[in-house]
Amino acid sequence: MTETDMADKTGKIELTEEELIHRASQVDETSLEDLDTEPMYVNVGPTHPATHGAFRVFCKLDGERIERAAVEIGYLHRGFEKIVEIKHYTQVIPYTDRLNYCSGLSNNVGYCKAVERMLGVAITPRTEIIRVIICEIQRIMDHMICVGANLVDIGALTNFWYFFNAREKMNNLLEALTGARLTYSYVRIGGLAWDLPEGYEERIKATMKEIPKAIKDVTGLVKRNRIFIDRTKDIGVIGPEEAVNYGFTGPCLRASGVQHDLRKKRPYYHYDEFGFDVPVGENGDTYDRIMVRVEEMWQSLRIVEQALKMLPGGPINIDDKNIMLPPKDDVHNSMEALINHFKLVIEGIKPPPGEIYDASETPNGELGFYIISDGGSHPYRIKCRPPCFYTMNTLKRLIEGHMVADIVAVLGGLNVIAGELDR
Amino acid sequence: MSKNEREQLRPIVDDIKGRLPGAILNEEDSFGDLVLVADRKQSHDVMKQLRAQGFDLLADIAGVDLLKVEHTERFLVVYNLYSIPRDLRVRVKVYVPEDDMNVPSVTDIWQSANWAEREAYDMFGFHFEGHPNLVRILTHRQFEGHALRKDYPVMKGQWASGVSDLMPDMERE
Numbered sequence: 001m002t003e004t005d006m007a008d009k010t011g012k013i014e015l016t017e018e019e020l021i022h023r024a025s026q027v028d029e030t031s032l033e034d035l036d037t038e039p040m041y042v043n044v045g046p047t048h049p050a051t052h053g054a055f056r057v058f059c060k061l062d063g064e065r066i067e068r069a070a071v072e073i074g075y076l077h078r079g080f081e082k083i084v085e086i087k088h089y090t091q092v093i094p095y096t097d098r099l100n101y102c103s104g105l106s107n108n109v110g111y112c113k114a115v116e117r118m119l120g121v122a123i124t125p126r127t128e129i130i131r132v133i134i135c136e137i138q139r140i141m142d143h144m145i146c147v148g149a150n151l152v153d154i155g156a157l158t159n160f161w162y163f164f165n166a167r168e169k170m171n172n173l174l175e176a177l178t179g180a181r182l183t184y185s186y187v188r189i190g191g192l193a194w195d196l197p198e199g200y201e202e203r204i205k206a207t208m209k210e211i212p213k214a215i216k217d218v219t220g221l222v223k224r225n226r227i228f229i230d231r232t233k234d235i236g237v238i239g240p241e242e243a244v245n246y247g248f249t250g251p252c253l254r255a256s257g258v259q260h261d262l263r264k265k266r267p268y269y270h271y272d273e274f275g276f277d278v279p280v281g282e283n284g285d286t287y288d289r290i291m292v293r294v295e296e297m298w299q300s301l302r303i304v305e306q307a308l309k310m311l312p313g314g315p316i317n318i319d320d321k322n323i324m325l326p327p328k329d330d331v332h333n334s335m336e337a338l339i340n341h342f343k344l345v346i347e348g349i350k351p352p353p354g355e356i357y358d359a360s361e362t363p364n365g366e367l368g369f370y371i372i373s374d375g376g377s378h379p380y381r382i383k384c385r386p387p388c389f390y391t392m393n394t395l396k397r398l399i400e401g402h403m404v405a406d407i408v409a410v411l412g413g414l415n416v417i418a419g420e421l422d423r
Numbered sequence: 424m425s426k427n428e429r430e431q432l433r434p435i436v437d438d439i440k441g442r443l444p445g446a447i448l449n450e451e452d453s454f455g456d457l458v459l460v461a462d463r464k465q466s467h468d469v470m471k472q473l474r475a476q477g478f479d480l481l482a483d484i485a486g487v488d489l490l491k492v493e494h495t496e497r498f499l500v501v502y503n504l505y506s507i508p509r510d511l512r513v514r515v516k517v518y519v520p521e522d523d524m525n526v527p528s529v530t531d532i533w534q535s536a537n538w539a540e541r542e543a544y545d546m547f548g549f550h551f552e553g554h555p556n557l558v559r560i561l562t563h564r565q566f567e568g569h570a571l572r573k574d575y576p577v578m579k580g581q582w583a584s585g586v587s588d589l590m591p592d593m594e595r596e
Contacts, residue, residue: 058589070592074561081546082570086577118454244479244507247535260507356454357503357514359482370485370503374492383485385503393538422561 039067044407046075054418057395057407064403069396073421080423084382088348089115090189092382097183099367099386100420102145103138105174106362108187113268114358114369115189118351119323127191127316128269132307133204134174134186135362136300140211141170142363142415143251143293143300150290150412151222154231154405159218166214173207176200189349190324191317201308208304215297223291232287236398236410239284246397247390250365252414255292256284262361273310274303286413293415323349348377364388364415386420431511432457439472458514466517467527470502474532478504478513481529484539486547490573497521498547502529519549528553546571556595563587 015023045056054075060068080099084092096111097104109131116123123131148163171181176197178186186193222228238246243256253260261278263271279295281288317324321340330337353375359368365387372381391414398410436459440447446465451458461469487499496518504513519526528551529536540551541560548569551557559566563583568575 056589058593060593068593070589072587072589072592074559074563077561079570082575082577241479242534245534247481247533247539249480249482258507265510354453355458355501357456357483357512366482368483368503370483370501372487380492381485381487383483383501385483389538389542390535393535 037062042404044404046072055392055416055421057399059399059404059407061404064405066399066402066404066407069399071392071395073392073418076418076422078423080384081382084379086378088377089351089379090348092379093187093189094183094185096384097185098419099384099423100142100362100364100388100417101182102417103142103363104182104184105134105138105178105186106142106360107367108185109135110358110360110362110367111369112187112189113360114356114371115349115351117358118354118356118371118373119189119349120352121190121318121320121323123191123318124315125312126195126314129307129311130192130196130316131187132269132271132274133304133311134177136303136307137170137174137204139300139363140297141167143297144214146363146412146415147218147290147293150286150409150415151218151228153408153412154228156222156225156228159221162214162217162221166211169207169210173203176203188317188324190320195316201311204304204308208301211297211301215294219294229287231406231409232290232413233285234283235286235402235406236413237283237285238394238398243284246394248365248394249387249390250361250363251292251296252289252365252391254279255281255288257282262359262366266359268360270310274306276300276303286409289413289415350375350377359385362387364417364420365391384423386423388414388416388421392416392421428511429457431509432513435473435476435511435513438476439469442472443468453514456512456514458516460516460518463517463519463526466515467529467532469515470529470532473504473513473515477506477509478511479507480505481533481535481539484536484543486543486549486571488547488571488573498524498549500526500543500549524548524550525552526550530554545569548572556592558592 040061042059042061043056044059046054056072058070058072059066080095084095092111093108096107099107144163144167148160151159174184175181177200178184238256240257243253244258248256249260257280259278259280264278276299279292279299281292325344326337326340331341351373353373355370355372357368357370359366366385367387368385370383370385371379374380395411395414399407436447436450443465446462446469447459448462449460451460482503482505485501485503487501489497489499498519498521500517500519502515504515505511517526526549528540530540530553537555538560540554541557543549544551544557545559545561546569558564562570564587565583566581
């Protein structure tokens with residue numbers, strides 16, 4: 001049967017199913033490789049909605065496959081490390097909020113912990129536990145944004161709302177405590193801005209009860225979802241040795257199978273007394289990075305629950321006139337307190353000369369502050385070690401050889417926050 | 424630094440001193456952290472030895488401009504190292520004079536040094552010898568001077584016009 005025989009009056013060729021299969025099997029696939037195609041150059045970003053901030057990935061494409069890529073960052077560079085050199089140590093706290101703006105309190109705590117170690121002061125037991133609670137709440141919130149946004153990027157919108165409903169409740173919770181919803185600036189060097197409001201423990205408990213439903217809803221939707229697995233399994237794979245070599249920390253490193261968590265390795269704020277597990281992945285792909293984060297939310301819930309039971313009474317601020325402002329009542333009524341207040345506001349805290357590197361486990365990984373003091377009111381140099389600067393360094397290596405659509409899947413899994421990346 | 428950590432670090436430092444005489448100029452204790460001051464010419468060998476001793480995570484590279492404090496050499500490159508299997512931290516400092524900004528790159532030892540060194544170059548102007556793609560990273564490519572040097576005014580901004588050509592970057596790194 002020839003093609004002209006098959007063509008009906010409209011000129012359309014109709015083939016039987018067997019004919020079609022036969023024809024398809026006749027195509028010489030090797031000949032397609034000889035096709036001469038021009039490489040195509042495509043910019044992803046800097047204003048692409050899925051770049052979670054602003055950065056640019058420049059790709060050389062072979063069809064839909066990324067042959068080479070170059071990553072450009074710095075679009076959100078605000079000179080954090082420069083501006084803090086003319087600020088007092090206390091004035092740096094609001095700037096740290098704007099590093100990883102999804103978990104401002106963790107940055108506050110990380111910075112204050114470093115300065116306190118420099119000053120050689122031990123904060124009160126109550127403050128330690130409150131800091132653990134707010135850090136873990138922030139970890140859940142950060143992971144919710146990361147996982148939720150990552151799922152949106154690969155086409156699963158519903159999960160985002162499930163997570164953001166729960167996150168909204170936590171936002172309200174932290175708003176009641178700090179007065180802010182994003183840039184909290186609640187932690188102070190040597191303590192906290194103020195104590196928990198009345199009945200706040202109950203409020204935390206009530207809010208935390210609503211989180212498991214959101215996590216269960218999302219895991220129920222994605223965990224065995226074929227589309228989700230196809231989009232994330234074996235995408236952006238990085239092995240344990242390579243991940244360490246690239247400077248991975250936090251959930252991304254654990255997804256590659258390295259059991260490393262600063263809360264366990266170098267416990268601060270009694271983290272060694274809490275019962276919690278460190279989840280690790282197997283393959284180090286995007287799927288593992290998401291699932292490690294989901295599991296960490298469960299562990300954070302456990303920590304918050306235990307911390308609420310451990311929460312002791314007592315003062316929140318240390319009793320040191322060179323660090324903490326005196327109570328307002330005393331400032332109005334006594335000359336010494338007034339002078340103390342003025343001296344602290346005008347001159348600020350003065351750590352002894354020297355340098356320190358102090359790291360804490362933030363939702364994204366190891367947030368380090370390298371601080372040099374010359375003994376004066378202003379820090380001589382603060383170098384912030386943002387965890388996602390090093391994971392982003394790997395993006396080029398992770399996406400080369402994959403499809404264009406995998407860029408956003410990998411990017412979301414690495415949880416790159418531009419505020420922290422560019423400082 | 425706990426006593427235990429100090430005891431564990433002692434043989435590592437002694438071993439390096441034995442293998443590379445004169446490479447470690449000084450040892451400092453800063454708020455309990457061990458700080459090694461390495462000779463600039465031999466710093467790459469020191470880093471290689473530390474990597475062999477289990478320091479697998481290069482946490483950070485920080486540049487420092489010592490212009491406003493007492494100093495013999497103006498600049499300082501600080502490497503923060505961490506060993507995941509042994510849970511040890513160590514800091515290596517390398518002094519760099521203003522008239523010769525060459526520092527050996529450690530990108531062949533740790534991949535994480537790639538962007539970290541680019542940042543240090545961008546902010547202070549160090550020239551990392553052997554770096555595959557030493558271009559600016561946080562500031563734009565037309566930027567003049569180095570922003571974190573102490574003689575760069577804090578409030579001075581510079582306009583960027585146009586986009587940077589990433590074509591050469593794509594083939595390097």
